[in-house]
Amino acid sequence: MKNQSAIDQQASPAGAGSRSPEVAFAASALGATLRAMLADGSASHKSIADYLLRNQVRVTALGIEELADDCKVSTATISRFAREIGFKNFAAMRSAVAQTLQSVLQPVEKLRNSIARRQDASTPASDSLAYAGANIGATAMALAAADVDAVVKKLTRAKVVYVLGFGLSSHLAGLLAAHLQPFCRQVVEAAGHGGTEVAAGHLTNITARDVLVVLSFPRYTRDVIRLTNFARDHGACIVSITDSPASPLAELGDHVLYAESSHPILPSSATAAVALIEALAVSLMASNKGNVAKAARLTEAISAYLVGAEPAATGTDKQRARRGRITNNNT
Numbered sequence: 001m002k003n004q005s006a007i008d009q010q011a012s013p014a015g016a017g018s019r020s021p022e023v024a025f026a027a028s029a030l031g032a033t034l035r036a037m038l039a040d041g042s043a044s045h046k047s048i049a050d051y052l053l054r055n056q057v058r059v060t061a062l063g064i065e066e067l068a069d070d071c072k073v074s075t076a077t078i079s080r081f082a083r084e085i086g087f088k089n090f091a092a093m094r095s096a097v098a099q100t101l102q103s104v105l106q107p108v109e110k111l112r113n114s115i116a117r118r119q120d121a122s123t124p125a126s127d128s129l130a131y132a133g134a135n136i137g138a139t140a141m142a143l144a145a146a147d148v149d150a151v152v153k154k155l156t157r158a159k160v161v162y163v164l165g166f167g168l169s170s171h172l173a174g175l176l177a178a179h180l181q182p183f184c185r186q187v188v189e190a191a192g193h194g195g196t197e198v199a200a201g202h203l204t205n206i207t208a209r210d211v212l213v214v215l216s217f218p219r220y221t222r223d224v225i226r227l228t229n230f231a232r233d234h235g236a237c238i239v240s241i242t243d244s245p246a247s248p249l250a251e252l253g254d255h256v257l258y259a260e261s262s263h264p265i266l267p268s269s270a271t272a273a274v275a276l277i278e279a280l281a282v283s284l285m286a287s288n289k290g291n292v293a294k295a296a297r298l299t300e301a302i303s304a305y306l307v308g309a310e311p312a313a314t315g316t317d318k319q320r321a322r323r324g325r326i327t328n329n330n331t
Contacts, residue, residue, distance in 0.1 A: 026245035053246035060098040135260035135272035158211040164190040165215040179281035208235030217268040
């Protein structure tokens, strides 16, 4: 583990200004130490590391008793954890969290604090909408064009693209699959309406030529982790779409795209995830001229079902029109 002086020297991660606070904090030296503990620590230490990675602003204002209560551990365990990651005591660890956070704090956190301060003048609906806007803004800041381009290339080359999500994330998986369908060779919505058993059946055929796009947001499900590991073991490329570097999907992905999901009441918000799915779909559509042509053919194919659109003429329609012109000319 790194000592405190090493953490102090590396508190400001490169590119922090282009990332959301959670992602930038996790990329710092302290964040890396916490992620290592999240991966290899004891159950109680994993709980503390997870809390610190997700609640940096809150941690800076907590006493050791309050943190212990939130993490469902004892104060002695908090103290041992602080020493384990290189600090003299809890106070020194909290100070390092504050120092690291200060270097990565972005406008989205300022907005969240503003929401908290004006609770008396706000409503649950307005707070929810404000968080949705903040989440989309944070997602946009964290999204790197190079990461999206890399995912688009994998989707384009894949023999089969499997899309997987359970619970509320199943609806996001369905939306993504619908967007990808016209532009990939083959798209399989792994879970669909059948749940784990159906998803496992689909993924039985996954190979190293395929891509699994897996979506999961709090609350995470064990099955999505198990099936993602299965796909990895069979050589498939994993694209994780999740909310935080502390997510169990983050370490499983060959490529990871983050969508902020904070919400004052719900376990997570899907607003930014939908925006990210649309951004990925648009990037895929615009990636080559062939996809532009596919989009045009798709519009033509469904034009008969669109309100106010003229149905596209079929081959039979064109033949009838031609025969009609010939008849009129002969008369």
